[in-house]
Structures are given as C-alpha cells and as structure tokens.
Amino acid sequence: MQQRVPERTVAGYQEQRLMASVRKLKKKNGAVFYQALWSVRDLDGTRRQPSKSFATMKEAKAFAAQMAKEVEGAGVHDRRYTLGEYLKYWVDWVDRTGQKSPTTIDFYRRSCDHVVEFAGRIELRKLDARILDQAYAELLERGGWSHKPGKDGAPRQRVALAARTVHHCHRVISNALKQARKWKLVGENVATDASPPSPQKSKARSMSDEEASRVWHAALKTQTRAKGYPGLDAAVMLLLTCGIRRSELLGLCWDAVDLDVATIEVRQTLIQSNAGVELRAATKTKSSARPISLPLAVVERLRQHKAMIMRQALAYGRDYLRDPFFVFPEHGGAMPNPRTWTGRLRSIMNSAGVKRIQPCHGWRHTMATSMIRNGVDLKTVSTRLGHSTTAITNDLYVHPEDVRDRAAAEVIGTHFEALTRG
Missing domain, CATH: 1.10.443.10 (Intergrase catalytic core)
Structure with missing residues (x-):
C-alpha cells in the first residue's frame, strides 16, 4: 500500500493543456519512491492521470518531462486506441456534426472498413506510412468480394479492389488522420508519406x-x-x-x-x-x-x-x-x-x-x-x-x-x- 508524504509534489511541468509532475511517496515499510504523473484526454474528452513509479527522483522527473512533451506533440494516451477504434469514432463525429451527407458518411464507413480489415488492430500512435502501404497492397490484391456466390455453398471469393477505390480509401484515411493530428492524438498525419495507387484519370463518359x-x-x-x-x-x-x-x-x-x-x-x-x-x-x-x-x-x-x-x-x-x-x-x-x-x-x-x-x-x-x-x-x-x-x-x-x-x-x-x- 502506498501513502503520500507532505512534500509530495517535487517538480511540475506545465505544457498548455496538460500537467506533468513528480511526487515523493512512501511505502508501508518506509521505503521512499517517486511517481511520475501526466494528464491525458480520451477520445470522448475525459481527462485522466496515468502514473509510473521510479526509484529515484531523477528518473521520475525525466520520464515526466518526456510524457509532457510526447502527449502534447504526439498525443500519447494511457489508453491504446487502435486505428479501427479511432476511425469509427471519427466517422461518427463527422456524422453527428452534420458535415457530410448520409451518402458521403456511408462512403466514409465503407472506405474505412476496407482499411480496417488489414490495419485496424494497429495502435493509432504506432501507425506509419509503411503499414498503410501494406494495407493498400492487400486491398489491391484481395480487398473486395466477388458478387457471384461460391459453388456448392462455398463462401464468395476474394477479389482485387480497383486502384481508384483504393485511392479513395487513402483520401478518407488521410482526412481522418488530419483530424487526429488537430486533436493531438498523433503528432503527424502519416498518410501524407504513404504511396497509394494512382488511378489513370479519364474524362467523364457522355452520350453522343x-x-x-x-x-x-x-x-x-x-x-x-x-x-x-x-x-x-x-x-x-x-x-x-x-x-x-x-x-x-x-x-x-x-x-x-x-x-x-x-x-x-x-x-x-x-x-x-x-x-x-x-x-x-x-x-x-x-x-x-x-x-x-x-x-x-x-x-x-x-x-x-x-x-x-x-x-x-x-x-x-x-x-x-x-x-x-x-x-x-x-x-x-x-x-x-x-x-x-x-x-x-x-x-x-x-x-x-x-x-x-x-x-x-x-x-x-x-x-x-x-x-x-x-x-x-x-x-x-x-x-x-x-x-x-x-x-x-x-x-x-x-x-x-x-x-x-x-x-x-x-x-x-x-x-x-x-x-x-x-
């Protein structure tokens, strides 16, 4: 069991919307340790204060300063949100705020679902351009489903998605990550460094x-x-x-x-x-x-x-x-x-x-x-x-x-x- 001592706050680090600090604590047996604390916000806006214990004040202060910097710059959260969880939250937010029509919202959901199938379990803060490129490659190879039913009750076959469809998926993901950066959930929009397929532009087909x-x-x-x-x-x-x-x-x-x-x-x-x-x-x-x-x-x-x-x-x-x-x-x-x-x-x-x-x-x-x-x-x-x-x-x-x-x-x-x- 841990208990506080009167001089619990040794150092504080104010970084705009968060506070990182170190406090000195004692165990029941009298042993002293130091606890680094920092503030984070969940996707729903709830503020929480994770902590980590260290044997020395120096280690605790260094870690607190690191957390203050990372949370502000890269949105590090104690809760490890996956890409799939974030994309669902983002599409729901766009829908709730009435920014797009229902047909566009449906398009966003389908596009996100394609990418989530191959990269949805990746932690949002660990996502990088290489992972997105791998997901796009999978979509180009087997991202869709055949419209024809399988023979003798077998499931439908996987088929390739068109380059244009995958490119649209990339644009949706990039918009989502752009908003994540604004919300300080990530430090950068890694989609800007990804290499989606470039479908050949064609003029609109019209009647003679x-x-x-x-x-x-x-x-x-x-x-x-x-x-x-x-x-x-x-x-x-x-x-x-x-x-x-x-x-x-x-x-x-x-x-x-x-x-x-x-x-x-x-x-x-x-x-x-x-x-x-x-x-x-x-x-x-x-x-x-x-x-x-x-x-x-x-x-x-x-x-x-x-x-x-x-x-x-x-x-x-x-x-x-x-x-x-x-x-x-x-x-x-x-x-x-x-x-x-x-x-x-x-x-x-x-x-x-x-x-x-x-x-x-x-x-x-x-x-x-x-x-x-x-x-x-x-x-x-x-x-x-x-x-x-x-x-x-x-x-x-x-x-x-x-x-x-x-x-x-x-x-x-x-x-x-x-x-x-x-």
Whole structure:
C-alpha cells in the first residue's frame, strides 16, 4: 500500500493543456519512491492521470518531462486506441456534426472498413506510412468480394479492389488522420508519406448527340403510349439541359420552380443511404445551392407537367402530399425513390440502346460536354453544374470562353430542340 508524504509534489511541468509532475511517496515499510504523473484526454474528452513509479527522483522527473512533451506533440494516451477504434469514432463525429451527407458518411464507413480489415488492430500512435502501404497492397490484391456466390455453398471469393477505390480509401484515411493530428492524438498525419495507387484519370463518359436523341425519343415514346411514369420525358429534359444531380432532380419542389422567369432553384436534395430515403435542406456544397436558367422548350413542358400534377392532386383529394410538393412525386404525392428512378432511367437507356453510361450522372456529363462544345465558358459550366471549383469541371472537361448562364440556357436549348425534331 502506498501513502503520500507532505512534500509530495517535487517538480511540475506545465505544457498548455496538460500537467506533468513528480511526487515523493512512501511505502508501508518506509521505503521512499517517486511517481511520475501526466494528464491525458480520451477520445470522448475525459481527462485522466496515468502514473509510473521510479526509484529515484531523477528518473521520475525525466520520464515526466518526456510524457509532457510526447502527449502534447504526439498525443500519447494511457489508453491504446487502435486505428479501427479511432476511425469509427471519427466517422461518427463527422456524422453527428452534420458535415457530410448520409451518402458521403456511408462512403466514409465503407472506405474505412476496407482499411480496417488489414490495419485496424494497429495502435493509432504506432501507425506509419509503411503499414498503410501494406494495407493498400492487400486491398489491391484481395480487398473486395466477388458478387457471384461460391459453388456448392462455398463462401464468395476474394477479389482485387480497383486502384481508384483504393485511392479513395487513402483520401478518407488521410482526412481522418488530419483530424487526429488537430486533436493531438498523433503528432503527424502519416498518410501524407504513404504511396497509394494512382488511378489513370479519364474524362467523364457522355452520350453522343445521336445517343442523346435516341434517349429523348425513347422517353417521349413512353408518354405517347401512356406507359411508365407520367412526366418521365420532362425529367429527361431537365437532366439533359440542366445537368442536375439525381438527388437534386428528385428533391425539386414546385416552390423552387419559377416558370415565368424560366428558372429552377436547387435548394434541397433527396438522397438514399443505409438509413433510408431522406430529404435534406442542405445541398452537397455551398455552390450546389444555385439558380439554373431553363430553355423555353423545357419551360413549356414543365407547364404541361405541372398542370397534370395539379389535376392528379385534385383528383386524389385532401390526402395528397403537398408539403413538400414534389415536381416528380410518387403516387399520392409521396417522396420519390432514388433507386426506383435509377431503374426508370436505365430502362429508357436500354430501350434507346445506350450502354456504359450512368443514369443521371452520365446525362449530367452529356449536358456539360454539349455546352463546352458550343463555346460556353468553364466558369458558367461549373456554376450550372454546382461544382465547388472550376478545377473540378476542368478535370472532367475542357477549357472554353466567357458567356453568362442565360446564354448557356439558350445554347443548350437550341441544341436540345435540334435533338428532339423528327
């Protein structure tokens, strides 16, 4: 058993948010020893004071000073957090603070899970670039699982992850470790010295004019034959001329549509994550919230579509969902389902014989490519797409010259009208 003596504090070391000290103690038999103490914080903010005993004051003071320096510079904790524990805490923190959308949070979790499988048990303070490089090599070799079931009930086979996927994992891990450094959990972001695979950059795949024309006519055919979703052609027009994301299209409500001024306002998004479908007031980035000018042909089609929606709501009665009042609702005004819409758009593309292009996102690329080809400047294209910087647009497309968004709407409107003739 240990007991304190009156002169317990011999030396103190104040290092900003922590205290390291040495105290002199006596055992029951009268033997003197020295105890080094230092303060640490857990991930949840709890402050604790670990200690270690020494035979001499010199040893205790040296160790206390070392702990003061290491805790402040490298975040040494008595609790040995693993990389897996920290990444879980970090993703939960990003989610709780509302910094990212649910789909981005799901992406973060999947990316972290990939790395945790091969490096999750490593202590956070012992993590280095070599360990991360080994994990990336494992992911490139066998980081995924085959979609095909094993023969005779055998488990699915391990398969390689694409270099692009592993690169995305590295970016997520680097962001997590950057925050760990800010929290003083580590002394440096070791991911900056890692060597993730560098996937070859490729331009976004977009439809040719002939393919876009086929898609439009396939959508129009579903309306003239009264098959499929009523107003599907109006949605296709918006996708091909406004370049909005799927989440922005489905989150669009009539109070954000001004047909007299010929604009729509992107204010909210409708996304699907593991938690279900959710309407979010916040868009992807600050630049994602934006007005978009409409070509006249799209305005006229939306007038017709709105009249049809109003008739449906009137016929349905008081139970029709009018708050929010979706532009492309499901039955009874219900919230659109993103996966259902992806299926509808993919069906249109299959009918048109257009392959290897993502529904919605590929059409967004198509609009941007058409605008650039017709001389609209990069800044206007970037603003219309809702990119946070022109660098993103530049990486996907090319450099053109300066025109306003209204001119952009006229250009793409003329181009679209040419596609829809015949």
